[in-house]
Amino acid sequence: MSYSFGAFGHDMFYATLSTYFMIFITSHLFDKSSSASNDRMIFFITIIIGSLRVVELLIDPFIGNAIDNTNTKWGHFKPWILAGGTVGSIALTILFSNMFGLNVSNPILYLIIFAILYIMMDIFYSFKDVGFWSMIPAISFDSAEREKTATFARVGSNIGQNIVGVIVMPLVVFFSINTNHGQGDLRGWFMFAATIGLVSWLSAVVVALGTKENDSLLRKNAEKTRLRDVFKVLGRNDQLMWLSLTYGLYTAGIQITNACQLYYFTYIMGKPGQYSFLMGLNMAVGIVAVLLFPPLAQKYSRRNVFFMCIGLMLLAMLIFAFAGSSLILVLISAVLFYIPQPLVFLVVLMIISDSVEYGQLKFGHRDESLTLAVRPLLDKLGGAVSNWVVGAAAVLAGMTAGATANTITNQGHIVFKLFMFGVPALLMLTGTFIFFKKVTLDEKEHAKIVDELEKTWHEHLETNGEESMQDIEKKVAATTTSYKSPITGTLVPLADVSDDNFASGNMGKGFAIKPTDGKVFAPFDGVVEATFPTRHAIGLRSDSGILTLIHIGIGTVKMQGTGFVQYVDKGQHVKQGQELIEFWQPAIKKAGHDDTVMVVVTNYKDIKDFNYIKEAGDVTHGDEVLNLSNPETTDNQ
Structure with missing residues (x-):
């Protein structure tokens, strides 16, 4: 609940900065006495x-490194979240003012101070943003708790982002000395920003105070995100590159229309108060849209959900463009435009996540943190x-x-609508x-990629450079x-399972079990060497060098993790008998798959x-099934 409230305040701040700051700059920061001078100042501010x-x-990667290297008794993230929330809130409040008239009396000095305050606010916001969302894996190693x-x-986040729009004009008008046709004045906008800043802080x-980091050796020495690494990942992972270009164009488009909506209510309809x-x-439909994503993606596929969302948004913009001053039409079109946005976000997030495995299979290296930083x-x-x-739209349209x-x-x-919709x-x-044309990575292709990674997972183990891959594969203790x-x-004999890859011995030598319980435990002391986003399999290396793959069910990769909970992470050392994964057998059978392990x-x-x-009969986890030894030390050792 503490973390959820943190997301609420964090997105209130972001919505205020990304959507409502520009309308303050263009419509309220300057008076109407000198139109040409005001337009120049607005131009300079938007450029800044x-x-x-x-x-x-260019600064973000250094911010990530700084957080990674922060070690305090309060953890990695909390100091930056608190510092970012404090400095960012103060800076935001000051930026929603004319700095005691400095914008008119000394415009150059105002622009200099504005630039300093803005970059300071933006940097500290980034510290808070990176620190806040990085806390999820630090709060718990339990997948269910993370989800x-x-x-x-x-x-x-959804409530915080949208509630700002509900309260912005009522708050501005309430604190204003002059209501100014429902637009409010400088004092009203300053008090609005101060309120948002206070809640964010x-x-x-x-x-x-209310969250706790799960300190572990697994979180030490995380890979640092550098700008050159981000572009390296973009350049060599073609699916990530094309998706990034798609999302970059898309997110610029929706942010333009979203930011123009309050202008529309103010200058087209003349009723800014109805924006609430x-x-x-x-706020209501956003929560529903998030909950609709899993069934829609399962029924129609993520790719088709993306196309349906874009089609609905384009239809909504067409209705919006001809809605005029009709509140009903404006509300219908604007809501239709907003409903698909959480869905597209989730589609893109899922494909970006899947591109991690795509790059891993293609290049033999897993660039998880770098990929998700895009x-x-x-x-x-x-x-x-x-x-x-x-x-530019506000100035050219005279708003x-x-x-x-x-x-x-x-x-x-006409000019404004061309910018807002065209x-x-x-x-x-x-x-x-x-x-x-270019993004082909869908659920089916990802399932094939994961299946291929399962077959070759032991060939892609990352080493510390002191021993070769061949050394690791042959490092079986005496x-x-x-x-x-x-x-x-x-x-069950492995040869009797219905999966040819396992039955033929291509995947390795071992056994199968028809489970009566949905809990998977470590068969020996060792290290988790491979995990899968679908959580249906895990690769381990024993302390004596035994490499093993435990695969739950046949065809279960298609379930995309539904019904599976993973309790350990890659790189974690586990003890024999430690629980690794838990799965729900009814979910596997309902999906029409074999649950053989x-x-x-x-x-x-x-x-x-x-x-x-033991080769047949009932078995309980912890019973000895195999005895493995290598009495003669190999030459590689």
Whole structure:
């Protein structure tokens, strides 16, 4: 609950910065006495904001490194979350002011101070952003707990992001001296920002006090994200590259339209107070949309969900463009435009996650952290493009200080709608075309990739450079290794299973078990060498060098992890009898799959004595099944 409230405050801050800051700059920061001068200042400010957002992309990797290298009694993340929440909230509040009239009395000094405050706020926000979302794997190693934490956080994020739109105009008008046709004045916007800053800061304090990092040696020496590594991953992983281009165009498009909506209510409809209705509806439908994703993806596939979402968004923009001042049409079209956004986000997130295995199979190296770092970089780049476009749209349409719905000309309406709907539609259509032609990584292809990785997982073990892969495969100790049953059930000869890869011995030598219990335990002391995103298999290396793969069910890769919980991570040392995975047998049978567990030793050719202690009958986890030994030390040792 503490983490969920942290997400709530964190996204309140982000929504205020990404959506409502530009309308304050263009419509309220300057008075209407000098239109030409105001337009120049708005131009300079939008250039500064957009440029700093791009520059910040170069800073982000150093931020990640700094957090990785932070060691305090409060953990890696909490100091940066609290510092980011404090400095960011103060800076945001100041930026929502004219700095005691400095914007008019000394514009150059104002721009200098503005640039310093903005980059300081943006950097500390990034420290908080990276630190906050990096806490999920640090809070727990339990997959079920992680999923619950992430789900609660997404709900908190959705509410926080949309509730800002519900309260923005009521708060601004309430604190304003002059309501200004429902637009409010400088004091109202300053108090609005101060309120958001206070809530954001309080949420950071709650995270610092109410969450606890699970300290472990597994979290030491994490791979550092460097910009050159990000582009290296982008360049060599073609599916990630094309998806990144698609998402970059898409996210720039939707951010432009989202940021223009309050302008629409203010200057097209002349009723900024009604904007709260829209954001209240978005807050409700956003939660529903997140819950709809699993069944929709299962029924239609993620790829088709993406195309349906884009089609619905384009239809919504078409209705929106001709809605005029009709509140009903505006609300319907705007809600239809918002509903697909959480779905597209999840589609992209899933494909990016799948591209980790795609790159691993293609290049023999798993670039997990680098791959997942791409999406937030693209979001920031899309935000920079949005700031430039929205600033230009407001100036060219005449939607600046002193303007009202009655003063905007028909030409201004047309210009604004071209920016609000035309530019985003072009960006989204271009991205969709690229997705259609170039992004081929879907659930079926990913299942094949994971299946292939299972066959060759032991060939891709990462070493510390002190020993070769061949050394590891042959490093079977001279002492005897007792291989215990990892699961309770009935022993079945491996040759009798219905999977040809296992029955033929291609995957290794071992046994199979028809399970009567859904818990998988470590058969020996060793290290987790391979985990799979579908959680249906795990690869281990014993302390004596035995490489083994435990595979739950046949065809279960297609379940995409549903019904499976993994309790350990790659690189973790486990003791014999320690629980590794838990699965729900009814879920496997409901999906139409065989729940037989295959257990194979993949480097069996390097083992001198491979003795079966038990080959048939009932077995309980922990019972000895195999006796493995290599009485003669190999030349490689």
